[in-house]
Structure formats: C-alpha cells, structure tokens
Amino acid sequence: MAEVSVIRSGLTLALIAAVCTALVAFTYRLTDERIAANEQAWLEQSLQPALSGLFFDSGVSESVMTIPAPHDLPGSDDAIVYRVYSGETPVAALFVVSARDGYAGAIRLLVGIDIAGKLTGVHVLEHRETPGLGDGVESSKSDWVRQFDGRSLGDPAVEGWKIRRDGGAFDQLTGASVTPRAIVKAVKETLLYFEANREAVFLAVAGTDDEADE
Amino acid sequence: MTRPTLIDRFKTGLWHENPGLVQLLGLCPLLAVTSTFVNGLGLGVATLSVLVVSNALVSATRRLIRSEIRIPIYVLIIASLVTCTELIFKAWFPALDRSLGIFIPLIVTNCAIVARAEVFASRNPVGSSIVDGLVMGTGFALLLMAIGGFRELVSMAWLLALLPPGAFFSLALAIAAKNAIDGRRRHRRAHAQPRRSRLINR
Numbered sequence: 001m002a003e004v005s006v007i008r009s010g011l012t013l014a015l016i017a018a019v020c021t022a023l024v025a026f027t028y029r030l031t032d033e034r035i036a037a038n039e040q041a042w043l044e045q046s047l048q049p050a051l052s053g054l055f056f057d058s059g060v061s062e063s064v065m066t067i068p069a070p071h072d073l074p075g076s077d078d079a080i081v082y083r084v085y086s087g088e089t090p091v092a093a094l095f096v097v098s099a100r101d102g103y104a105g106a107i108r109l110l111v112g113i114d115i116a117g118k119l120t121g122v123h124v125l126e127h128r129e130t131p132g133l134g135d136g137v138e139s140s141k142s143d144w145v146r147q148f149d150g151r152s153l154g155d156p157a158v159e160g161w162k163i164r165r166d167g168g169a170f171d172q173l174t175g176a177s178v179t180p181r182a183i184v185k186a187v188k189e190t191l192l193y194f195e196a197n198r199e200a201v202f203l204a205v206a207g208t209d210d211e212a213d214e
Numbered sequence: 215m216t217r218p219t220l221i222d223r224f225k226t227g228l229w230h231e232n233p234g235l236v237q238l239l240g241l242c243p244l245l246a247v248t249s250t251f252v253n254g255l256g257l258g259v260a261t262l263s264v265l266v267v268s269n270a271l272v273s274a275t276r277r278l279i280r281s282e283i284r285i286p287i288y289v290l291i292i293a294s295l296v297t298c299t300e301l302i303f304k305a306w307f308p309a310l311d312r313s314l315g316i317f318i319p320l321i322v323t324n325c326a327i328v329a330r331a332e333v334f335a336s337r338n339p340v341g342s343s344i345v346d347g348l349v350m351g352t353g354f355a356l357l358l359m360a361i362g363g364f365r366e367l368v369s370m371a372w373l374l375a376l377l378p379p380g381a382f383f384s385l386a387l388a389i390a391a392k393n394a395i396d397g398r399r400r401h402r403r404a405h406a407q408p409r410r411s412r413l414i415n416r
Contacts, residue, residue, distance in 0.1 A: 012279060012280070012283060012287075013286060013290075016275065016287050020294035023294050028301060031301040031304065031306075038305065042312075
C-alpha cells in the first residue's frame with residue numbers, strides 16, 4: 001500500500017509540474033516578441049542622451065561590440081561599445097562602463113565620444129547612490145552631467161579632470177563629492193582609452209564590412 | 215455559525231486580518247518597494263493577481279493532492295504564476311518592471327501567498343478561495359499604496375522617508391494607527407452598549 005501511495009504522489013507531482021511548465025511556456029510564447037521589442041526600444045532610448053547633435057543613419061544598437069575584461073576602461077566587468085556610423089564613416093562611439101569607486105556599488109555610465117574625441121554626452125544608467133545627495137548625477141534630477149558635453153582631453157587638460165574640491169575643473173554636488181569624483185574619473189579613463197584605441201574600436205566592424213564588400 | 219457575507223469578507227481582508235498590518239506577512243517586499251505610490255500599486259496588483267490565481271488553483275486541486283506533497287505543489291503553482299506575472303509585466307508594463315526590479319520574481323517568497331494557500335484555499339471551495347485571494351490581495355495592495363503614497367509625500371519635506379528607515383517608521387505608524395482606531399472603537403462600543411452585544415459582535 002505504501003508503495004502505491006508513493007507512486008501516486010509522484011505521478012500527481014509530475015502531472016502538476018507538467019501543467020505548470022505548459023502554463024509558463026504558453027505565457028512565454030505570448031510575451032516573447034513584445035519583451036524583445038521593449039528591450040530594444042529601452043536600449044535605443046537610453047542611448048539617446050549620448051547621441052545629441054550627431055548625424056547618423058545606422059541602427060545604433062546593432063553595432064554593439066563587447067570588450068571583455070580585463071581592459072583599460074573603468075570597471076572590472078565586460079565593457080560594451082556601440083559604434084555610430086554615418087554611411088561608412090565612423091561618427092562616434094558610445095561606451096557603457098562602470099565607475100567602481102562610488103559611494104554604494106558600481107555606477108553604470110553611458111559615455112558618448114565623437115570621432116574627434118569630444119564628449120557627446122554622459123548619462124548615468126544605473127546606480128545605488130544616496131537619494132537626495134549622490135543621485136543628482138541622474139539627468140532627470142539635475143543638470144550636473146551636462147557639464148561634460150563638448151569637453152575633451154584637451155579641455156580641460158588631463159590634470160584638470162577632477163572635481164573642484166580636488167583642484168580640478170568640474171563641479172561637485174552639494175553634499176556629495178564621492179559620486180561626482182568617481183564619475184569624473186571614469187569619464188577621464190574612458191577618454192584616455194578611446195584616444196589610445198580609436199582605430200581598434202572602429203576597425204572591428206570596418207574590417208568585417210570590407211571583407212563583405214570585396 | 216452563519217456564513218460571512220461578502221462585505222464581512224472584505225472587512226476581514228482589508229482591516230481585521232490585513233496581511234501586512236495584522237498578520238505581518240510579506241513585509242520584505244512591503245518595506246523594500248514602497249518608496250513611491252506607483253511602485254506600491256504595481257507590486258500590489260502583481261501580488262493580488264498571483265494570490266487570486268494561486269488560491270483558485272490550490273483550491274481546484276485540493277482533492278487530488280495528498281497532504282505529504284502539498285508544499286512542493288504550492289511552490290510549483292506559485293512559482294509558475296510568478297514567472298508568468300513577471301513575463302506579463304515585462305511585456306506590457308516595462309517601465310514598472312524596471313522600477314520594481316527583483317521584487318516581481320520575489321513575490322514567490324511572499325509568505326502571505328503560501329499562507330492563504332495552506333490556511334484557506336486547501337480547505338475551501340474554488341469560489342470562496344477566489345474571494346479570499348481577492349480580499350487579502352486587496353488588503354495587501356492598499357497597504358502598499360498607502361505606505362508608498364505616504365513616503366512619497368513626506369520625502370518632499372523629509373528625505374529620510376525615502377530611505378530604508380523611513381519604510382520601517384511608516385509601517386510602524388500604519389500599525390499604530392490601526393491599533394489606535396481599533397482601540398477607540400472598542401472603547402466606544404463598550405461604553406455605548408452593555409456587554410451582551412459585544413459578545414455577539416465577536
């Protein structure tokens with residue numbers, strides 16, 4: 001008798017597991033396409049702040065390239081680069097990097113740099129900084145990140161890439177200097193990386209394009 | 215014992231046995247996401263729908279399930295429902311899904327849901343279990359919205375309300391307010407009427 005009841009319980013469990021799996025599979029089929037479209041739209045939308053004033057015609061999110069860690073960019077995880085082209089000509093590169101020395105965990109940053117090495121925009125994608133203090137770096141909360149627009153490694157010179165409290169050229173936030181300091185440093189490191197690896201960054205796709213054309 | 219009316223059931227879920235205020239269940243998501251009204255509403259609706267459907271399914275299968283395997287089956291049912299809810303949120307409410315983040319999948323650990331499955335749905339017919347899910351879920355959702363709205367308002371003047379301590383203070387205030395109202399009501403009733411009617415009300 002005991003064996004029969006064990007088998008019966010096992011079968012009930014298996015049956016309910018199968019029904020539940022079918023339910024999840026059905027919902028997945030139903031939502032799959034919408035979720036992919038939403039994620040694509042969200043990505044394009046979150047890249048917008050770093051694309052201001054650029055002329056480009058390629059789908060930005062398709063030109064993605066991953067730079068595996070370790071690399072010279074800020075952050076210890078893989079960095080992501082979106083290359084922006086106008087026709088065949090490279091226009092800008094958008095880096096997704098993380099500043100590791102924030103107040104609470106990594107700060108995910110989107111750093112847009114045009115082909116001449118000028119910043120097209122900096123945007124904080126994700127952070128866990130203190131609400132009301134460090135979160136002024138969010139573009140929805142204050143204009144703080146706008147001070148990077150149009151800056152480059154010559155403007156100010158490399159030594160000036162610090163917050164004012166440390167003798168640099170960039171404003172800190174009232175009551176918060178750790179977060180701005182981390183972001184200024186990460187943006188500077190991204191610019192340095194771009195200057196050293198400009199060809200390599202754009203070549204990865206340019207190379208495959210050439211092969212396809214010839 | 216007479217059967218409780220629908221209104222009585224709602225009173226129970228929303229007030230007398232509110233999962234958050236009285237049973238003190240599901241406090242982890244309650245404390246974590248209630249920084250705004252909209253977040254509270256989002257998680258409240260998600261929890262409510264999982265609770266209603268899980269109650270319905272647990273109740274519908276209650277004769278099939280032997281008591282030794284009931285817990286794994288609750289876990290299976292609740293986990294699948296939460297996964298479906300997460301997919302639905304991702305597909306139709308992407309912004310809400312982003313701001314609630316991990317707390318949608320974490321509904322699976324909300325003890326209020328497993329508690330209702332065990333205490334109510336496994337012993338009552340489907341219709342009644344759906345009503346139970348509805349009233350308990352609504353009670354929980356309203357509390358989430360109230361605390362979310364309260365913290366959002368207070369944070370304009372006092373930032374602490376938005377930080378984790380603010381969540382604890384707000385919940386404590388809500389529970390204290392409920393107890394105060396209950397206490398005053400009991401006091402008034404005791405003075406207005408003699409004992410007999412109090413016993414009947416119980």
